[in-house]
Amino acid sequence: MSELAIDVRGLSKNFANKAAVSNVDLQMPRGQVWGFLGPNGSGKTTTIRMLCGLLKPSAGEGTCLGFDLRRDAEAIRRQTGYMTQKFSFWADLSVRENLDFVARIYQLDNRRQCVDETLAVLGLTHRQHQLAGALSGGWKQRLALAAVTMHKPKLLLLDEPTAGVDPQARRDFWDQIHRLSNEGMTVLVSTHYMDEAERCDHIVYLAHGKLITEGSVPDIIDQSGLLSFRAEGKGVRVLEPLMAGQQGIEHAAYYGAALHISGHDRAALEAAVAKVADQGYSWQEVKPSLEDVFIALMEQSGGDKRAHG
Amino acid sequence: MMRLGHRLARINAVFIKELIQMRRDRLTFAVMLAIPILELVLFGYAINTDPKHLPTAVHAEEYTPVVRSILSGLENSEYFDVSTSHSDPRASDYLLASGKVVFVVEIPAGFTRQLIRGERPQLLVSADATDPVAASNALGRLSTIVNQALAKDLTGPLAHLRAGKGAVDLVVHPRYNPEGITQYNIVPGLLGVILTMTLVMITGMAMTRETERGTMENLLAMPGSPFEVMIGKILPYVGVGLVQTVVVLVVAHWLFAVPFIGSIALLVLSVAIFILANLALGFTFSTIAQSQIQSMQLTFFFFLPSILLSGFMFPFRGMPHWAQMIGEVLPLTHFLRVVRGIMLKGAGLQESVYDLAAILAFMLVVSTVAMLRYKRTLD
Numbered sequence: 001m002s003e004l005a006i007d008v009r010g011l012s013k014n015f016a017n018k019a020a021v022s023n024v025d026l027q028m029p030r031g032q033v034w035g036f037l038g039p040n041g042s043g044k045t046t047t048i049r050m051l052c053g054l055l056k057p058s059a060g061e062g063t064c065l066g067f068d069l070r071r072d073a074e075a076i077r078r079q080t081g082y083m084t085q086k087f088s089f090w091a092d093l094s095v096r097e098n099l100d101f102v103a104r105i106y107q108l109d110n111r112r113q114c115v116d117e118t119l120a121v122l123g124l125t126h127r128q129h130q131l132a133g134a135l136s137g138g139w140k141q142r143l144a145l146a147a148v149t150m151h152k153p154k155l156l157l158l159d160e161p162t163a164g165v166d167p168q169a170r171r172d173f174w175d176q177i178h179r180l181s182n183e184g185m186t187v188l189v190s191t192h193y194m195d196e197a198e199r200c201d202h203i204v205y206l207a208h209g210k211l212i213t214e215g216s217v218p219d220i221i222d223q224s225g226l227l228s229f230r231a232e233g234k235g236v237r238v239l240e241p242l243m244a245g246q247q248g249i250e251h252a253a254y255y256g257a258a259l260h261i262s263g264h265d266r267a268a269l270e271a272a273v274a275k276v277a278d279q280g281y282s283w284q285e286v287k288p289s290l291e292d293v294f295i296a297l298m299e300q301s302g303g304d305k306r307a308h309g
Numbered sequence: 310m311m312r313l314g315h316r317l318a319r320i321n322a323v324f325i326k327e328l329i330q331m332r333r334d335r336l337t338f339a340v341m342l343a344i345p346i347l348e349l350v351l352f353g354y355a356i357n358t359d360p361k362h363l364p365t366a367v368h369a370e371e372y373t374p375v376v377r378s379i380l381s382g383l384e385n386s387e388y389f390d391v392s393t394s395h396s397d398p399r400a401s402d403y404l405l406a407s408g409k410v411v412f413v414v415e416i417p418a419g420f421t422r423q424l425i426r427g428e429r430p431q432l433l434v435s436a437d438a439t440d441p442v443a444a445s446n447a448l449g450r451l452s453t454i455v456n457q458a459l460a461k462d463l464t465g466p467l468a469h470l471r472a473g474k475g476a477v478d479l480v481v482h483p484r485y486n487p488e489g490i491t492q493y494n495i496v497p498g499l500l501g502v503i504l505t506m507t508l509v510m511i512t513g514m515a516m517t518r519e520t521e522r523g524t525m526e527n528l529l530a531m532p533g534s535p536f537e538v539m540i541g542k543i544l545p546y547v548g549v550g551l552v553q554t555v556v557v558l559v560v561a562h563w564l565f566a567v568p569f570i571g572s573i574a575l576l577v578l579s580v581a582i583f584i585l586a587n588l589a590l591g592f593t594f595s596t597i598a599q600s601q602i603q604s605m606q607l608t609f610f611f612f613l614p615s616i617l618l619s620g621f622m623f624p625f626r627g628m629p630h631w632a633q634m635i636g637e638v639l640p641l642t643h644f645l646r647v648v649r650g651i652m653l654k655g656a657g658l659q660e661s662v663y664d665l666a667a668i669l670a671f672m673l674v675v676s677t678v679a680m681l682r683y684k685r686t687l688d
């Protein structure tokens with residue numbers, strides 16, 4: 001048995017000659033939690049769909065759980081749980097009926113008991129007879145996660161599972177993900193949230209269908225070569241538009257009661273800081289955040305903004 | 310064997326899901342049951358194709374005992390209600406044109422004398438041909454009615470006049486309906502029409518509904534072959550179709566006293582095959598259509614020729630050759646023959662086997678198309 005849960009090379013997908021995913025390589029060991037990041041339309045959903053056999057790759061090959069992506073789609077399907085980006089359980093079935101259906105189609109033993117347990121873990125026992133369509137967004141997501149993990153898949157593909165979910169529920173969600181991972185599941189999660197990215201063992205960043213960078217969070221930050229400076233002080237926010245226009249400053253943003261500027265060119269950044277040094281704010285160099293790095297990556301991959309320094 | 314068990318389990322999963330969804334969709338469910346009753350009543354009563362008591366005017370230029378026999382014969386038949394008698398020939402035109410009467414019976418002067426001489430005088434019946442179906446049965450019976458009425462008078466030396474073409478030369482508008490459509494004929498046909506319409510329509514939504522509600526992606530990500538999904542999805546509607554059949558037959562028996570002389574078991578078998586063929590077709594439509602609207606359009610595209618060319622609307626043998634060719638492909642055509650045969654003529658398996666095989670062949674072809682069209686990916 002291969003130690004890699006996902007092992008694909010040159011994965012590509014074209015829609016009507018428009019490339020949605022091009023030439024993506026992924027080697028994901030079993031048992032890890034990986035984050036899939038990238039701006040809207042970068043090809044996250046398309047890649048996940050190819051991994052679980054819902055889309056035929058236009059090019060590329062590889063295996064999922066040791067099964068060939070093209071030939072053994074049915075076997076992959078049986079051992080994979082895929083949570084779609086848009087809620088896709090049956091709105092006109094009750095919570096329980098949805099779980100019953102899943103249990104039947106995967107032929108789980110002790111169906112009743114299995115569904116009861118899932119409902120209990122989910123905290124939905126008291127609402128099991130409510131129609132799934134009547135659940136709030138956050139509860140729908142929880143139902144979906146429970147449903148796609150009920151058959152104990154080896155690989156879990158979660159496509160933006162926490163979009164529109166409140167912070168408390170999001171934390172619960174991640175506790176669940178880590179619990180499942182501890183049970184031995186391999187989990188690939190797509191997300192737009194930085195705090196979620198930081199909960200992953202490994203990040204894959206896509207833009208325009210291409211894999212731009214991957215690695216652990218500290219590695220990605222180090223590899224980016226990005227430098228950040230932070231200014232604190234009363235009214236520092238007014239500096240933002242001024243700094244944003246400066247040579248060498250690729251990005252300026254005010255958050256956490258401080259102004260952050262970042263760029264790749266140390267000399268240019270220091271020069272920009274020196275220009276406003278007399279205004280009484282306290283400047284210091286800081287480690288760039290993952291968000292800074294991703295925004296820089298997004299802008300780089302956007303095309304002509306690549307020129308800097 | 311293990312594999313079969315897995316298959317059955319997955320079919321069962323889809324079957325139960327569909328059953329619940331069907332039950333929950335109350336409106337559709339109610340419509341499925343209301344349509345048979347509504348159509349039966351409409352076709353059975355409102356669209357009564359064997360109307361009786363049709364207003365009739367008589368324009369007689371002589372009133373002899375023979376003429377009176379003919380007129381009372383018309384009345385007694387219940388098809389003709391003689392509402393006016395008059396002697397003005399122009400009045401006849403008016404009565405017909407204004408729709409006050411459906412028939413005008415004209416008896417010329419010297420009718421009786423010619424009759425007795427064996428000269429076969431003309432008995433002219435003008436019919437309102439705007440609705441030929443309405444009058445056709447009355448007209449069809451006319452010569453029998455007249456000959457029976459005269460039989461009482463033509464006795465002794467006149468008895469020879471009854472032989473041959475009859476004593477009277479009946480001149481009528483030659484509208485005829487060779488199959489003589491009656492409720493007996495319509496009700497079995499209606500069963501086929503109702504099953505075709507409702508079942509093709511409902512399964513036509515089977516896959517498009519999943520696509521439109523966004524649940525298709527989930528269904529595809531789960532195990533289950535196209536065949537298993539198809540069987541699971543159409544099975545609940547076999548039950549619906551059988552319930553509809555019982556409703557139609559019970560109502561038909563109760564309202565119209567339609568006879569049933571054949572084998573119930575054979576009828577159930579035929580109905581089951583026909584239901585499956587329609588469900589398979591509906592499922593196929595749902596794999597072709599992109600949306601529920603499109604699948605509705607496909608259903609109607611199929612439904613029209615089924616009604617028009619199957620022998621339900623028009624007598625099959627009266628249609629041009631090309632129309633019969635199309636008709637032979639349609640399951641409804643064969644179903645009508647089988648059901649009319651079983652119910653009205655007491656036909657057995659031997660008489661029905663060709664038509665049943667034709668329906669099965671249709672089902673096989675259509676299911677194959679469905680399996681080829683069913684996409685297991687979102688491409």
Ligand SMILES: Nc1ncnc2c1ncn2[C@@H]1O[C@H](COP(=O)(O)OP(=O)(O)OP(=O)(O)O)[C@@H](O)[C@H]1O
Pocket residue numbers: 015016019020038039040041042043044045046047085
């Ligand atoms: N079925 C399809 N037909 C045509 N184009 C498609 C199809 N599915 C996706 N695309 C295109 O492929 C590209 C990648 O889309 P994808 O949904 O994979 O992005 P994503 O990273 O999941 O975005 P988001 O963060 O918004 O969910 C987009 O440009 C999209 O328009």
Ligand SMILES: [Mg+2]
Pocket residue numbers: 044045046085159
């Ligand atoms: Mg997406």
